[in-house]
Amino acid sequence: MKPVRLAILGLGTVGGGALKLLQENAAEIARRTGRDIQITHVGTRRPRPDLNLDGIAQSDDLLSIVRQDNVDIVIEVIGGTSQAHDVVLEAIRHGKHVVTANKALLAEHGNELFREAEQHNVQIAFEAAVAGGIPIIKVMREGLAANKIEWLAGIINGTGNFILTEMRDKGRAFEDVLKEAQQLGYAEADPTFDVEGIDAAHKLTLLASIAFGIPLQFEKVYTEGISKLTAQDVNYAEELGYRIKHLGVARRLAHGIELRVHPTLIPESRLIANVNGVKNAVLVQSNAVGPTLYYGAGAGAGPTASAVVADVLDLVRFISTQNSASYVPHLAFQPDALADTPILAADQMTTAYYLRLDAEDHPGVLAEVTSILSRAGINIDAILQKPAQDQGHVPVILLTQPVLEAKMNDAIAQIEQLAAICAPVVRIRLETLDS
Amino acid sequence: MKPVRLAILGLGTVGGGALKLLQENAAEIARRTGRDIQITHVGTRRPRPDLNLDGIAQSDDLLSIVRQDNVDIVIEVIGGTSQAHDVVLEAIRHGKHVVTANKALLAEHGNELFREAEQHNVQIAFEAAVAGGIPIIKVMREGLAANKIEWLAGIINGTGNFILTEMRDKGRAFEDVLKEAQQLGYAEADPTFDVEGIDAAHKLTLLASIAFGIPLQFEKVYTEGISKLTAQDVNYAEELGYRIKHLGVARRLAHGIELRVHPTLIPESRLIANVNGVKNAVLVQSNAVGPTLYYGAGAGAGPTASAVVADVLDLVRFISTQNSASYVPHLAFQPDALADTPILAADQMTTAYYLRLDAEDHPGVLAEVTSILSRAGINIDAILQKPAQDQGHVPVILLTQPVLEAKMNDAIAQIEQLAAICAPVVRIRLETLDS
Structure with a gap:
């Protein structure tokens, strides 16, 4: 069988990480797949002399790359929602499968993109979009598929969790820790996405849809950041036996669904209360298995690449079957079986x-x-x-x-x-x- | 498309649980699969008037059931390694996919059974065989597939973890807690399998094979139970900042693989040290994603049924594609790519x-x-x-x-x-x- 051919669009932390991982673990991956994987194109403007790009075509014309015949899977890791949107759409329309780590793109445009993918008989895989290297998308779409999922609560932004951990451990103020997080490279120069909960709301949007089988509804997530949290409240919570974590919570009730991101007191005896530093964890409550928890690195080159390449390996099997019956539905449920359960307004939570x-x-x-x-x-x-x-x-x-x-x-x-x-x-x- | 048809062999805790789950969550499951699932046969000697068996053929002739034309998937939950072996083999030879929760059967006879399944172009799915409702098999075979897995450490026997938790929390003696565990139904009348680590060794055998791509080698696992552990040592460990857990550990070194089950001191700050009671957890160290941890219920009707039915839903997709390229290899790696890395003797660990x-x-x-x-x-x-x-x-x-x-x-x-x-x-x- 001919190799499966990849185009990696974006050679930043994640794209470079995926390329290196495919090269470094090539032998182990080949033992698993039994089918060769070949990177045919990279789309980048910046040179990356530290990477081995032998035999790989390089271009900054991303739209042209996704139209190439010798591409089966497009890995979109450029980020943002504008160019990424156009490129992913073009890839789909040219019959390419897509792997993306872009939670903002999917949370805001996923309903359209998934519909388009279904029409063109390709898949958009997005394990890397939530909780980095933790295979939470696969777990919820497949591993827990026998369950009715009741609720989930996740620490899904590592920057925020790092800040809260430092505030608790060292009694430091929010602003002080944020500055350090920026120096360490955990937080962006504009930290709004992380500390105001927007990034977590993007991820929660995806998790809630695959948990309950509802369309993506990012605009309805109640979102509250951690920037107003004081060391004083962190301490009082502690005295009462609680930790404060920035949680994304999705809960299915009879009359509607709660989607909310906010600082939350959790009893310190809960495992998730002890998830510290930049780590992520997702606790899922399901009707057959009960509570299960998934923990690991939520960001970084290696963890994100791990998720991106795992998606590639799933797609390799799909491509080998040449049969869309092998696909797991994008939002875990069949597109025509999504529910219109209302998302509750904040004051109804x-x-x-x-x-x-x-x-x-x-x-x-x-x-x-x-x-x-x-x-x-x-x-x-x-x-x-x-x-x-x-x-x-x-x-x-x-x-x-x-x-x-x-x-x-x-x-x-x-x-x-x-x-x-x-x-x-x-x-x-x-x-x-x-x- | 015609429905996928199941035979459930064994209507004990797990079999009854799987039947009930398929019935109770039928609407949610249908929304996911888009294909009907029908239980056509149950194999049981005991009547279960509490279950709804309308329209399902009942027989105690298991070999005859697995030969029926109107069976696509055989769920083997009778347990044991003798009759289960014959029934699974017969099912495979009649072209049926098999779902099993039987860790002993697979740890001891899996190499033969998987080979037979590959020859007959069917799959043996075994998510329920390790860590109950935690989808650890799927996570390791698929979710972490981009990684080279370095080691794993698991609390994979709930009975043993319940006993250790009680010993620590209440300063109780091993024998005393064991008696309570038996009264609560956590431990069998003959507790040897649980407390001497045999059950954990069966599960570790499976985990190690899918982590490293090696044949199943149950007989080479170093196994030490918890029956000799004293409350005194639990206390001293505590004073030094450690918890004692009964771990299954698999570690890949350059010159060989360590496979061992034994009581283990773990720093109390580790998340897995705080996994208490009958819960299970598996910590996996991989070269790209780093450490990830998976936590949940390791036993019980609901959790085990959750895993069994998740396997059924995977097989429904495989059956729909009618193409074995959709299969994930039984031991995560292609059968012809398994490694002959030696398992180290105890004194070489x-x-x-x-x-x-x-x-x-x-x-x-x-x-x-x-x-x-x-x-x-x-x-x-x-x-x-x-x-x-x-x-x-x-x-x-x-x-x-x-x-x-x-x-x-x-x-x-x-x-x-x-x-x-x-x-x-x-x-x-x-x-x-x-x-």
Whole structure:
């Protein structure tokens, strides 16, 4: 059989990593596939003299590369959503399979691209788009396929997790750790995508669709970053037996689906609460297997290349069968079987809460606060009152049981009206992650 | 397309669980596959009036069932290695795909059965044979396929992990917890398979073959149980910052492969050290992605059925393509590409050690012991000497750096010759599980 031929578009960290991995592990990969894989083209503007490109055609005309006859699979790792979109579409229309690590492209344009791929009888594989080297897409689309997935919660942005880990371990401030993360190359010069949760929301969009069989709906993800988190709250959470993690959560309820990215208190005894540094982890609750967790590197040349090349190896089998019945559906469910379950608005979501009040130090404040919560039907799980601080203010921390966010909004509005409450209430969601 | 037809052989916990799962999640599964799945036969001697068997033929003649024309996939969940072997072989020879949860059967007869399956152009799928509902077989054969896997370490027997967790949390004795595990149904009346590591060795055999591409070699696994472990050693390990877990370890070295199952000290900061109760977890170290970990339920009706049915759904795609190019090789690597790398004998393996000495309480003992270790080139990482106990004996605990087991055997023999050493040296292996 003739070799399967690849074009790698983009020779940055990921593209270079994929090329090197295919070369370095060539013997091991050949033992697995039994079919030769050949890189015929690379699309790049920048020279990469550190890479071995012998016998590989180089060009910066990406649209021309994806039209070549001697290309079976296009690896799109240029990033962004503009040129990448055009190139992927052109590749599909020329009958090429696509492997991409581009979560933004798929979260925002995936419905269109997958439809196009199905019409042209090719696959878009995207293992590298979520949680880097953790094979979470394959696990959820295939490994857990017998299950009805109930919810998932993931640490799916390594930069954010690095910052939170440092804040907790060393009591450092957000801004301080962010600066270090940028120096270490974990965070971009513009860190908005990472710390404001946009990157996590892209990934959550993909995970939720393959979990529940719903179209991609990035615009409906409730997204809250970690930039306002203080070392003080990290410490209080700790005292109460919790860690704060930046989670992406997708939960299927009878009347709708919650899609949300936000800082979250998690009981410290949960395995996922102990996932530290730049690592990622995804906890999936399914109706047959119960909770399962997947942990590993969420970024970097090697881990991302591992996912990209795993996709290539799946496609090699698909190409060898020359039969689209071998494909796993893009969003895990048949395109005509996607559900139109609504995505819930933020105030229709239900979570427990950590509330921090900045109160004047006199008797009766706590009674007023708890009676507001009680009237709203909000149950309190724990109260922590700290000694008076600057200006005689007393920090009061409350943990509540799960409550509809609309109710909590009302209750907080009332609390903030109290004369003895000196500052806006700090609220952080809390998930016990019980199965 | 006509439905894919299943025969379920064995209607115990797993078989009944698989049947119920296929029925309960039928709508979700149909949304995924786009092809109907029909259970045409069950093979059982026991009536199961609690199950819905409408329209399903029942018989206790398993060999006759696997010869039926209206069977595409045979699910073997009767267990054991005798009748199961005959039935699986007969199924293969009649062109049926097989799904099995039977680790003993595959670890001991897999080389023959896989060869036979390849000759008859069918697949034997075995996700449920290792770590229950964790899709570790799929992860290693497909998700990590771009990697050269260096080593893996797994908590792959839930009963043993339950016992160790209770011993640590509650300071209980092995025998005491075992009795409770038997009452809870976690451990069999004859617990040998679980507590002596045979079950874990079966599973490790499968994991090692798909990690490294080597034939199944169950008989070469070094296997040590947990029945001799004392609460005392669990406590001392704890004091030194370690947890004791019953690990299956497979490591690829240049000159051979280590396959071993034994109690193991692990630094408590490792995620896998915090996997408790009946849960399973597998940590895999690969050259591109680095360490990844997979966690979940290793046993039980739901989790095992989740794995069995996931295999069925893979096979549905294979059957739909009618092309064996869609198959992932049984042992992850092409049958003609398996390596003959030798499995190392126990004394050729290298690990760090926890040693506990029962010494007379007089000066000079420690000097004698450390000089024996030093002459053998064994480096000491930590020493813990406890106050004198019964009969004035002093427990001395040493943690060593990694050393060839043959060297350690020599050193221990010399230490046990010392007049001041009152009992055989207790040794437990230690793995830092560094990447």
